[in-house]
Amino acid sequence: MGDLKKWVDQDWVRIGSDGNIKGSCGTSKDTKNPDRCLPRSKAQSLSKSERAATARKKKASKKKVVKNTKAAEVQKMSKGGVIARGCGAVMSNRRKRTQGSVVKL
DSSP states (O other), X not given: OOHHHHHHHSOEEEEOTTSOEEEETTXXXXXXXXXXXXXXXXXXXXXXXXXXHHHHHHHHHOXXXXXXXXXXXXXXXXXXXXXXXXXXXXXXXXXXXXXTEEEEO
16 A cells, blocks of 8 residues: 555544644634644654644644644655655646746656
8 A cells, every 4th residue: 555545544633722632634613723633643642732732833823734843743655755745746747836837846
């Protein structure tokens, strides 16, 4: 099974600002500033204070995509690469569009 498939099939959960696991990822009522999501195995491996720190960082930023804290970083690929958000690492021959310009990867 490929690394991307494993990443997609993980059980992702929401982390609240208090450090508690709140439920399944994608069930946050606040769509403009959603809770932090992590794979359940990673969330359970962190202490409650580490989960709270990464969740507070996400909430404070008010952005959709916010880098995890060092303790909460997830999923390295087996060959040393990192699975990036989106599919640029998998589909490098595609073009990426950013604000009207085209950048060839």
